[in-house]
Amino acid sequence: MDIFLILAESARSAVGPVAAIYALAAIGLNMHFGYAGLLNFGQVGFMLVGAYGVGISVAVFELPLLVGFLVGLACAVVLALLLGVPTLRLRADYLSITTIAAAEVLRLVYRAGFAEPLTNGVYGLQNLSTEFREWNLALGLFDPAGRYGFGSFSFSGSHMWLMTVTWGLVALMAALTWALIHSPWGRVVKGIREDEDAVRSLGKNVFAYKMQALVLGGLIGALAGCMMAVHQGAIAPDQFKPQVTFFLWVILLLGGAGRVLGPIVGSMVFWFLMNFTDKVLRGLGSEGYLPFLSGPDFGAIQLAFVGALLVLLIVFRPQGLIGDRKEMLINVK
Amino acid sequence: MSSDEVNGSAVGAAVDRMAGAVPEPGSAKRDPILVADGVKRSFGGLTAVDVEHLEVQRGTITALIGPNGAGKSTLFNLLTGFDRVDGGEWSFEGRGINGRRGHQVARAGMVRTFQLTKALTRMTVLDNMLLGAPGQTGERMAGAFLRPVWGRQEKVNTEKALELLERFKLIDKRRDMAGALSGGQRKLLEMARALMTDPSMIMLDEPMAGVNPALVQSLLHHITSLRDEGKTVLFVEHDMDVIMGISDWIVVLAQGQVIAEGRPSDIRSNQQVIDAYLGAQDVEGEDQGSGDE
Numbered sequence: 274m275d276i277f278l279i280l281a282e283s284a285r286s287a288v289g290p291v292a293a294i295y296a297l298a299a300i301g302l303n304m305h306f307g308y309a310g311l312l313n314f315g316q317v318g319f320m321l322v323g324a325y326g327v328g329i330s331v332a333v334f335e336l337p338l339l340v341g342f343l344v345g346l347a348c349a350v351v352l353a354l355l356l357g358v359p360t361l362r363l364r365a366d367y368l369s370i371t372t373i374a375a376a377e378v379l380r381l382v383y384r385a386g387f388a389e390p391l392t393n394g395v396y397g398l399q400n401l402s403t404e405f406r407e408w409n410l411a412l413g414l415f416d417p418a419g420r421y422g423f424g425s426f427s428f429s430g431s432h433m434w435l436m437t438v439t440w441g442l443v444a445l446m447a448a449l450t451w452a453l454i455h456s457p458w459g460r461v462v463k464g465i466r467e468d469e470d471a472v473r474s475l476g477k478n479v480f481a482y483k484m485q486a487l488v489l490g491g492l493i494g495a496l497a498g499c500m501m502a503v504h505q506g507a508i509a510p511d512q513f514k515p516q517v518t519f520f521l522w523v524i525l526l527l528g529g530a531g532r533v534l535g536p537i538v539g540s541m542v543f544w545f546l547m548n549f550t551d552k553v554l555r556g557l558g559s560e561g562y563l564p565f566l567s568g569p570d571f572g573a574i575q576l577a578f579v580g581a582l583l584v585l586l587i588v589f590r591p592q593g594l595i596g597d598r599k600e601m602l603i604n605v606k
Numbered sequence: 607m608s609s610d611e612v613n614g615s616a617v618g619a620a621v622d623r624m625a626g627a628v629p630e631p632g633s634a635k636r637d638p639i640l641v642a643d644g645v646k647r648s649f650g651g652l653t654a655v656d657v658e659h660l661e662v663q664r665g666t667i668t669a670l671i672g673p674n675g676a677g678k679s680t681l682f683n684l685l686t687g688f689d690r691v692d693g694g695e696w697s698f699e700g701r702g703i704n705g706r707r708g709h710q711v712a713r714a715g716m717v718r719t720f721q722l723t724k725a726l727t728r729m730t731v732l733d734n735m736l737l738g739a740p741g742q743t744g745e746r747m748a749g750a751f752l753r754p755v756w757g758r759q760e761k762v763n764t765e766k767a768l769e770l771l772e773r774f775k776l777i778d779k780r781r782d783m784a785g786a787l788s789g790g791q792r793k794l795l796e797m798a799r800a801l802m803t804d805p806s807m808i809m810l811d812e813p814m815a816g817v818n819p820a821l822v823q824s825l826l827h828h829i830t831s832l833r834d835e836g837k838t839v840l841f842v843e844h845d846m847d848v849i850m851g852i853s854d855w856i857v858v859l860a861q862g863q864v865i866a867e868g869r870p871s872d873i874r875s876n877q878q879v880i881d882a883y884l885g886a887q888d889v890e891g892e893d894q895g896s897g898d899e
Binding site for chain 1: 686688707708709710712713717718719720724725726727728729733734736737738740742743744745746747749750751753756760796799800802803
């Protein structure tokens, strides 16, 4: 077991495409929960419609990739409206129940037999990233066959291209969030998080603001789904299980909800920890230190271990890594 | 008692403000800002509010009193669009506003506060205030990106907010989180924030509840100065000293209905009111208050 190799690989996953995609989806969730106080437990549903927007447009209808992105984003708007119209006037918990159910229903519908002509059922859709790779070649940015970085901490050219675009989108969405939150619009939205009746009594249309936040956060989630389709080149419905949403929540709370950079820090640390604990456990196992564990046990133990770390974090640093403790304490009162 | 001076001046001046109003339920006012007819709300089999006719005179302080469960807060919620009526109509400044939602009523110029104070705790005092300002371009999603446009409005609004904070003696707290304020200070903040909307009528739901006695005088002073600026105040309150002291007109609710209306002097001697308070389930400190006067 080479600890430096493990550290290098964990660092790779902290800045890799998956961390970027999760950061993007968590930025959307931060808009929902961190700023507007909307309890969305179905962010994976937005990722799913985004990914399948790309998948169905590109693989089934052979449309350009950008059209696929637009279709995915349009689906997210529709989904947000469908979720929001009946629930946003009600108490916060109705939205959370509805979102968790809707995301799971979406997954089941997309994998169902009757949807197969469009979604190819459980097998999913393939060959989604050809055009994306061509953009790289057309721009001449990264050599697909080359390695970038040093030693074990390096990426292939196609990963570099993907990371550039995805982290670029992360930066763009973080900037967008920053601009919105530091405007009077953000003030109203944060006020709604604190007490929507108070904001209503000052003449603000609370429902409209909640809907705007829900749509915007959903769009960012769908964008993450689009990038996931592009990254993997293939998508299948069972990648969009509720567990993805819970990873996103962990990322958000880990980094700090209600902070522009919270989801980004959270995603990087989360994926670092996930890889680090996994590699260390397997390394120890392969050297015979853990004779009582066999193959599949490592995954379970590793998740439990990360879970325990997160519990410790919530206990000792409830505001997240970069959260504002002052705000958090007031909230507890 | 320290409330006596407030008491004397207010009662003396009240005579002009309510000129021509007959002290009886549903009496007509010279220049009503709010007129309600047949406002009804029941919860299951219980009729919480059933007000036949109610007028509120412009530029006065009108108190809404009644035993616990009389429907005062429910009536407040109905009139301000925070609850839905079963029936009835009401108009504000001559325009029908029944069926309007809470934010629309507030925009029409009738702004309310809450019994349980709603300071936005994780925001600064100044941000709380700025939230009250109406017509902000930056509050629209697209407008949020036009910093030069809303920056100017923000400057004007900030000046106005600071003036109000100065008046309500919260100026030193402007950068603090609202959650760090005391109960009384939160009441002051809520009132100041409501004034940011430029209301013509302000509805205060138990403004004195849970306020340190030392702050009560200052709150009373703020309420009377609102009226002196020409705003109409309608408030729900339990403390009889306070009510008798500053109200120009008192409306008594019992079991959802208006059982009496009048100047403080009329109410004090009204047998029905005494019965409602003493005869009903409610035998708390508030009724003795009126006896002491």
